[in-house]
Amino acid sequence: xxxxxxxxxxxxxxxxxxxxxxxxxxxxxxxxxxxxxxxxxxxxxxxxxxxxxxxxxxxxxxxxxxxxxxxxxxxxxxxxxxxxxxxxxxxxxxxxxxxxxxxxxxxxxxxxxxxxxxxxxxxxxxxxxxxxxxxxxxxxxxxxxxxxxxxxxxxxxxxxxxxxxxxxxxxxxxxxxxxxxxxxxxxxxxxxxxxxxxxxxxxxxxxxxxxxxxxxxxxxxxxxxxxxxxxxxxxxxxxxxxxxxxxxxxxxxxx
Numbered sequence: 315x316x317x318x319x320x321x322x323x324x325x326x327x328x329x330x331x332x333x334x335x336x337x338x339x340x341x342x343x344x345x346x347x348x349x350x351x352x353x354x355x356x357x358x359x360x361x362x363x364x365x366x367x368x369x370x371x372x373x374x375x376x377x378x379x380x381x382x383x384x385x386x387x388x389x390x391x392x393x394x395x396x397x398x399x400x401x402x403x404x405x406x407x408x409x410x411x412x413x414x415x416x417x418x419x420x421x422x423x424x425x426x427x428x429x430x431x432x433x434x435x436x437x438x439x440x441x442x443x444x445x446x447x448x449x450x451x452x453x454x455x456x457x458x459x460x461x462x463x464x465x466x467x468x469x470x471x472x473x474x475x476x477x478x479x480x481x482x483x484x485x486x487x488x489x490x491x492x493x494x495x496x497x498x499x500x501x502x503x504x505x506x507x508x509x510x511x512x513x514x515x516x517x518x519x520x521x522x523x524x525x526x527x528x529x530x531x532x533x534x535x536x537x538x539x540x541x542x543x544x545x546x547x548x549x550x551x552x553x554x555x556x557x558x559x560x561x562x563x564x565x566x567x568x569x
Contacts, residue, residue: 317344318377319519320365320396320488325374327357327364334360336543338374342488347510347520349530351554352540353564358523359401361540362492365521366398367391379487395487399494403473407466411457411476414465415448418483447483454512455479456505471502478509482518489513491522495529507533527565531555539564 318341327335335357342348350358364371367388376384383391406414452458455475460468465476474494481489491510495503503526510533513520524530530537531551539547539554541563547554554560 318342319344319379320521321375321377322361322365323375323377325361325364325376326372327360327369328372333543335364338540338543338545340538340545340548342519342521345514345517345519346535347514347522347533349534349537349551350521350523350540351525351527351530351537351564355542356540356564357543358540359492360543362398362490362521362523365490366396392484392486395485396490397481397484397486397488398490399474399477399481399492401493401496403470403477405465405473405476407464409465410462411465411468411472411479412448412452412461414476415451415457415479415483416444418480419444419447420484447485451479451482455482455509471498474498475506475509482513486518488519488521491520491524493524494522495524495526503529 320342322338322340325335325338326333338357338361340348350361352358363369365376367383367386371384374384375382378391378394378396381394383394383396386394406417409417449458452461455478457472457475457479460472465473468476474497478491478494495506498506507529510520510522522530522534534551536548536550537554538545539557539560546563547557547560549557555565
């Protein structure tokens with residue numbers, strides 16, 4: 315894991331006089347799971363939104379596979395290989411699970427985006443390729459059993475896994491997971507851990523933002539810690555667990 319697929323260089327995002335993110339630099343390597351942690355208000359969500367293109371950065375650079383993306387709109391970043399999930403489930407309740415995952419294929423289609431769901435104007439061979447990809451993703455995310463169930467009828471935990479499945483359908487190089495364990499119980503968190511670690515085997519790099527420290531410590535190869543918008547530590551889970559600045563700012567002595 316030596317090649318940086320996502321590189322953040324001196325990223326700044328200011329809101330008036332508030333420095334929400336200040337001179338932040340880190341990289342996510344090929345096939346790596348990187349954690350981003352910190353107390354509330356530390357700049358985690360702002361960082362994710364800046365990476366995804368929700369709002370413009372104040373300064374700094376974001377490189378994906380060597381190309382600058384900091385000025386691109388969100389949809390172009392997705393097409394370049396940067397997909398994300400959200401803290402709250404974003405779903406299409408009238409769709410089936412399978413149909414929503416198909417919709418996630420938009421970024422890689424050569425035909426009209428809605429053709430992924432409604433079959434309008436698709437190029438030859440796309441039907442089979444989409445069906446195979448969707449089936450594989452549903453299996454990976456433990457959603458095969460509810461594939462043809464309306465999204466509004468599945469559990470809250472399944473909706474969170476559906477967000478991951480929809481993001482994976484875009485064939486990302488890097489997947490941003492924003493609080494993926496929110497609302498999950500113990501066995502569901504373990505399923506999530508298994509899924510995140512399985513993504514490494516597919517070559518997808520993962521940046522996971524999460525408050526659940528047991529999950530972060532289990533799945534991450536390295537961790538970046540933020541406080542007041544700045545990076546205060548970076549290292550392996552073992553190094554972060556023993557870092558005095560991190561203990562003082564976030565983890566506490568019990569860690």
